[in-house]
Amino acid sequence: MSSILTNNTAMVALQTLKSINSNMAATQNEISTGKSVSSAKQNSAVWAISKTMESDVKGFKGISDSLALGSSTVSVARSAAEQVTDLMTEIKGKIVSAQESNVDRDKIQKDVVALRDQISTIVGSAQFNGLNLLTNREGGATVAQIVGNTGAGAGVMGSGSVDILASLDRDANGSVSASSISASKADLGTQASTAGTGTDLAATAFTGAGAIAAGATGTMTVVGDTTTAARAGNRVIAGDGYTIGGLTGVTGTVRYVARDGDTVNDIAKGLADMLNFQAEKSGIAITATVSGGALSITNGTSAGITTTSTLNTGGTAGGGLEILSQLDVSTEQGAKAALASIEGLTQTAVSAAADFGSVQGRIEIQAEYVDSLMSSMKSGIGSLVDADMEETSARLQALQVQQQLGVQALSIANQAPQSILSLFR
Structure with missing residues (x-):
């Protein structure tokens, strides 16, 4: 039955054309954004996962910056500690020379003082962004927070270490916690201690x-x-x-x-x-x-x-090398006392340099891992939401042909009622 009121063929052609136009819009959106899932309405589950992973990538970028800052800080301390170790070795040589009875101990003492002053200069300048790991007389840090030790045998004005942010750990429940690499301070100062005037506490x-x-x-x-x-x-x-x-x-x-x-x-x-x-x-x-x-x-x-x-x-x-400020090889007894103490002082500097070297190595390994992890996470996000541009291009061309045919079909369907006029001639 033909009708001039209801054109079923035109309605079918119109619905088909609307569907084609909708697919065309979605395909053009993928081309313009480069993503197959660019909003939550397209695929809420995939979109939520990708956004969570993107936030983690941003967090790890901050961690990478923290590790770079921490590595530089520890590197400065390690280099300075190595220099102090070399100077301690030279001082030890001077002290050994002072054990002889027929040497000019006064001149040797001047050399010892000069080397000691150089150690003080190195330790005082071994800071990065205001943080000096070779002094440990007051709290405060810029690389990371200093967490006070409490409990048996612990102090509360600082921990003698800095915590360098190293990772973000997400568990199965979605909870996120931070983990750190601890770098212990090593006081290589030569300054003497000063007694307090407060009364006995206990x-x-x-x-x-x-x-x-x-x-x-x-x-x-x-x-x-x-x-x-x-x-x-x-x-x-x-x-x-x-x-x-x-x-x-x-x-x-x-x-x-x-x-x-x-x-x-x-x-x-x-x-x-x-x-x-x-x-x-x-x-x-x-x-x-x-x-x-x-x-x-x-x-x-x-x-x-x-x-x-x-x-x-x-x-x-006082400094960790406080005794160094009291060495006096100008006398025989002073030279003996210096010889008895210098090995322990040297080992203090050696241990500091070794500890900083170990921490720096760990920081660099963690930094490499974080960079690799960010690359893997970015790749994973891409596999979830990035559009396949080859497939999208082919689909666009097919939709363009379908759109043209849909327009033609709708035009033909709209012309069908015209044939009814011939019945009335």
Whole structure:
């Protein structure tokens, strides 16, 4: 049946042409954006995954920048520590020369002072973007946050390390956490410590102080401040000055002022190093060894000694090479004391350089991994949402032909009612 009111053929042709035009618009959108999924309405699941991965790529770009900054900072510290190690080797050579009785020790001492001053210059300038890993007397950092250590034997004014952002970890639930590479500071300064004027904080800062008979060994244990409520139980705080007195015949001060992140073990070792140096310098047969936080003092003299201990607040920590500032090879006894101490000081610098080298190597490996990971993630995102341009081009040409044929079909269908006029002639 023919009708001038309803043209079914034209309606079919029109719907076909609309479908072709819709596919044409979608194909042109893929060509213009380069993506097969450019909005959530096209494929919400794929779009959500791609956006999550894109945000991760942005995050890893920030991590890459952090690793680059951290690597540069550690590299400066490592290079400086290596230079300090070389200078310590030269100082050791001077000290060995001073052991001879027929040398001019005064001139050798001038050389030692010059080398020591050069070490101070290197350490003072070994900073990158304001952060110096070769000093550890105050908190603060620019590479990453410094997290304070708490708990047994820990300080609260800083951790003695910096955390360099290294990765973003996403679990199966979608939760994201950051992980870091820790770079420990290594204080290679030569500055002397300054005693504080604050009063003793707790009688339990040391245990075991007392008389040591000739030829006997006494043990003093550093426990820190464990009783002062105002400190919330923190055992070691930077600026605390631990002093051992009563060492008959030892003229120099046996003191250690805590720096950021020090534990009771660090304090015991610092006190032992200073006691051994000062005793050797004074020609007194008193020696100290350390096991954990326990400081064993052996009295090799012919008379008894009585050790005392104090702990004061508000001091300024000395450098890790503090003893270097007290070396004096101008006398025979001073030369002997210097020789006894120089190996330990040299190893301090060697250990610092080695530790920085290890950290820098790890940072560089992580940086390479992050770059590779970002490339893989970008490739994965592309496989999800990027348009196949060869296929899209072929589809566009086919749709253009279909569109032309659809227009022709609609035109033919619209002309069909014209044939009804012939019935009325």
